[in-house]
Amino acid sequence: MSEAATHLYLDGVTVSFDGFKALNDLSLTIERGELRSIIGPNGAGKTTMMDVVTGKTRPDVGTVRFDDRIDLTRLDEPAIAGLGIGRKFQKPTVFENLSVFENLELACKANRNALVCLLARLSREQRAKIEETLETIRLGERRGDLAGALSHGQKQWLEIGMLLIQDAELLLLDEPVAGMTDAETEQTADLIHRLKGEHTLVVVEHDMAFVRALGARVTVLHEGSVLAEGSIDHVQGDPRVVEVYLGR
Numbered sequence: 001m002s003e004a005a006t007h008l009y010l011d012g013v014t015v016s017f018d019g020f021k022a023l024n025d026l027s028l029t030i031e032r033g034e035l036r037s038i039i040g041p042n043g044a045g046k047t048t049m050m051d052v053v054t055g056k057t058r059p060d061v062g063t064v065r066f067d068d069r070i071d072l073t074r075l076d077e078p079a080i081a082g083l084g085i086g087r088k089f090q091k092p093t094v095f096e097n098l099s100v101f102e103n104l105e106l107a108c109k110a111n112r113n114a115l116v117c118l119l120a121r122l123s124r125e126q127r128a129k130i131e132e133t134l135e136t137i138r139l140g141e142r143r144g145d146l147a148g149a150l151s152h153g154q155k156q157w158l159e160i161g162m163l164l165i166q167d168a169e170l171l172l173l174d175e176p177v178a179g180m181t182d183a184e185t186e187q188t189a190d191l192i193h194r195l196k197g198e199h200t201l202v203v204v205e206h207d208m209a210f211v212r213a214l215g216a217r218v219t220v221l222h223e224g225s226v227l228a229e230g231s232i233d234h235v236q237g238d239p240r241v242v243e244v245y246l247g248r
Contacts, residue, residue: 006068007032007170007200008053013062015048015224022048023059024224030170035196037211038204039235040221041245046204049221050172054087055080066170086168090175092155096148100139100158103147104130107162129165137161137191153177153184157191170200177210189213208236208246220245 008030015023023045030036038046051057052064055077064072072080095103108126122130134140137157142150147158156176163171176192177185185207192201192214205211211218211232218235220228222245228238235241 005032006030007034007066008202009063009065009068010049010052011063013049013052013059013064015045015052015057015059021224023052023062026062026221026225028219028226030200030202032200033197035192035201035214035216036203037214037216037218037232038202038221039206039208039211039218039245040227043223044221044245045224046221047174048224050087050174050202050204053080053172054085081166084167084169085172086163086166086170087172088156088159088163088174088176090178092152092159094147094150094155094158094162096146098147099144100134100147100150101130101143103158104133104161104165107165133161133164136164136194138187151181151184153180153188156180156184156188160191160195164195164199168199171195171202173201173203175205175207176203177205177207185210186213208232 006029010026010028013023013026014021026045026049040046048057052059053072055072055075059073066072066083066085070083095106098106105122108130134143137160139154139158139161142154147155150158177188180188189210192203195201203214218230218232219226220235220241227244228235228241236246
């Protein structure tokens with residue numbers, strides 16, 4: 001695939017905290033529109049990798065590029081978010097006292113404060129975008145309900161919808177199915193499959209059944225570096241991966 005198709009590129013990235021290397025010469029390439037699963041034991045560097053991409057943590061050394069030309073190490077968190085890089089943390093961060101629709105409305109006008117957002121009138125284009133997003137995340141029937149009344153899984157979908165509203169091209173999803181029911185997990189896999197291609201998705205997950213359901217290329221991190229990469233069957237059959245992660 002051509003270099004122009006590379007959406008996220010990390011090369012030789014090292015991050016140290018008090019002498020401990022959270023990332024150790026990490027190199028990773030994600031193509032535009034790709035769905036990639038990231039797995040590995042606790043402390044492998046998964047969260048730090050996302051922190052580096054979103055500007056929360058500066059690497060000691062290494063290259064971090066978006067769209068093959070933008071140096072993310074020179075930008076702060078708001079600037080990186082403005083490029084179209086969205087991150088969903090493990091615990092949903094929705095506005096529970098607002099309706100599903102109002103949460104998406106706030107995300108649609110995220111460049112203003114919350115009160116101004118809710119008082120401002122939606123344009124026809126913004127309203128159409130919210131309706132399209134409600135359909136995508138399958139919460140159309142819950143649009144008027146308070147976000148706090150949603151199930152855990154539905155709150156996760158709403159948060160993904162809030163990233164979509166903000167035109168996130170690259171979605172970093174941190175354990176998106178943690179705490180979900182089996183049915184919600186299945187529906188989340190379906191949602192992610194429908195988003196890939198139009199969006200680039202990096203999914204950090206411990207649930208191996210879910211990783212298998214995604215059917216994506218899998219990168220295994222260990223001690224801050226890539227230990228193995230390939231299909232789920234390939235990495236599950238790698239003796240090194242079994243030893244440091246799957247065998248535990």
